[in-house]
Amino acid sequence: MSLDEYERHYASLNSDLGGESVASGRSASGTFSGEEEKLHYIPIRILGRGAFGEATLYRRTEDNSLVVWKEVELNCLSEKERRDVMNEISILSILQHNNIIAYFNHFMDKDTLFIELEYCNGGNLYDKINQQKGELFTEEMVIWFLYQIASAVAHIHKAGILHRDIKTLNIFLTKTTLIKLGDYGLAKKLDSQFAMAETCVGTPYYMSPELCQGVKYDFKSDIWAMGCVIFEVLTLTRTFDATNPLNLCVKIVQGNWTMDVDDKVYSPELIRLVYECLDQDPVKRPSADQILDQPVVSCSRQELEERVALLNSAMKKPKLSNVTESPVAVVTTRYREVYCWGGGKFTPQKLDTFKGGNSAQQVCAGENHFAVVTVEKELYTWANVQGGAKMVGQLGHGDQSSYRQPKKVDCLQGKAIRQVACGADFTACVTDEDQMYMFGSDYYGCLGVENERGPQALEPVLLEFFEERPVRQVSCGDNHVVVLTQRGDIYSWGCGEHGKLTLLVNVLFMLGFI
Known part of the structure; x- marks a missing residue:
């Protein structure tokens, strides 16, 4: 997109926000009509609060995907801050990359702006680093x-955009460690690759040193921030x-820093690259494209590209909305709740664990244990047993x-679980990557693996048999398992008493499923 096209696009968006508000799916009385209920977003939990609004996780019922609605109270903003908000929408709407937070939609409801964005279920890089606890x-x-961050930065720089706020808190992750660079509230569009910005943000x-000194800076300021992140x-x-x-x-201007890393842990090439990114002279810092061409990255670049593409394709993404249309967003207050009973409890008991932030997507029960997959x-x-009886691994927590x-x-x-099924004393689950894990008792061979650790698996075990046979769905009886693959093949194993395994396959054949 050229600068002229960008400016026309920005003006168009600005006129959208300056005019009357777009329909919010709410009637004049504040209630929802039956027709409007067809399109709605169910709130899951608030992800964070800022000075001017909230970021809330929603489930889109149209395609059952998770999205984030960023809410901005415009009446709390100055004219400059309103321009910054508009700037973020403009930039997000032109950036389409596997390692950049995707923008889907925006609309106005009176004085509140709502921006619909891609959700990353793995937190951010700041939290990921803290979770290492020194390891x-x-x-x-x-x-x-490094590859993913550099790829995202290279893309925004090619679009003529300077991020200006690259930090670990703005680098989001999925459970599969796919990185998404986000938060473009401070980003700026430059006229050309040689243009310089002046605002200290x-x-x-x-x-970077040039930012601290209040002098003009360019894309190399983002490279400095990248260097700090990799450090x-x-x-x-x-x-x-x-x-x-x-x-x-x-300290920044004087270059007062040391990097105490043993080159036996990390290669000298990787350490040297950080030093180059943190060069006091911006001219000597590499560009994002040059970082990607460094041997330490380029030697496995094709493999990394394929991995990013594969992980992105496995993600369930909402349909992209056209910003020129008037979108409808209906927000309901209905939450999914989980009730359980049995084991001496004759009245259904609501579980507070699945209230609000951990809303349930699917529930399953074994002989004396339960399993729930949440929307995230x-x-x-958990178990429902009398007298403190020990489990045989069907809970998957690594103990009894x-x-x-x-x-x-x-x-x-790190695994996004799509479906769970329970046998009498074992559990099976399927991930978004169509992998299958099992845990619990292997008494009847229900785990489907050669288990060298004995007649039970206390932790989830990957079924390698299905690595080349992507799993669509799994179902469990008390002591047998049936799997449907993405290719339409059906596999069954476990206790074949009364010919249940053969009978099952014959019935499925007669019904036309195989």
Whole structure:
């Protein structure tokens, strides 16, 4: 998009926000009509609050996808701040890249602006670094992060856009460690690759020397921020730190930093690249494209590109809305609740665990255990047994404890769970990548793996058999399992008593499923 096209696009968006508000799906009385109920977003939880509004996670019922609505109260903003908001929408609407937060829609409701954005279910890089608790990332993981960040920055720079606020808090992740660069509220469109910006903006920890000095800066200021981010990934500490902004700026301008990393842990090439990004002279810093061409990245670039494409294709994404149309957004207050009973409880009991932020998507029950998949693709399991009886691994928590309250299966961290099924004393689940995991008792061979650890698996085990046979759906009886693959093939195993496995396949054949 040329600068002229960008300016026309910006003006068009500005006129949208300056005119009458777009239909919000709400009647004059504030209630929802039957017709309007057909299009709605169900609120899940508030992700964060800012000075001018909230960011809330919603489920779009049209395609069952998760999205974020960023809410901005315009009457709280100055004229300049309103322009910044408009600027963010303009930039988001022209950036389409696998490693950049996708923009879907926006609309006005009186004095409130709503922006619909892609949701990342893995938090942000700041949290990811803190979760390491001192344990260094592998070099392979660092290069994976570096490649994705550099790819996103290269794309926005080619579009003539300077991000100006690259930091770990603005680098979002999915559960599969796919990176999405977001938050373009401070971004600026430059006339050309040689243009310079003058406004002093950004987060102090990541500000370049030229920003601290108040002189003109260009795309290389983003590269400096990238260097600070990769420094944090390598060392798990900030590049620059101080008790006040003035001392921080002095340290940055003086280049007062050290990188205490053993080259036995990370390759000299990777460490040198960080030093190049943090060169005091912006001219000597590499461009984002030059970073991607560095041997430490380029040697596996094709593999990394394919991995990003594969992970993106596996994500369930909302349909992209056209900003020139008048979108309808209906927000309801209905939440999904989970009730359970049995084991001496004759009245359904509501579980507070699945209230609000952990809304349930699917529930399943075994002989004495339960499993729930939440809308954020996380798996929770718990037991309902008498006398503190031990489990046989069907909860997947790595032990034999009988957890009475729903507990997230941390062993599946990083996996987006799509479906779960329970047998009598085992559990099966399928991920968004069509992989299948099982855990629990293997007494009847229901786990479908050669289990060297004994007659049970306390933690989820990947079924390698289905790695080349992507799984569409799994179903469990008390002691047998049936799987439908994406190719339409059906596999069954476990206890074949009374010919149930053969009979099942014959029935499916007669019904035309196979």
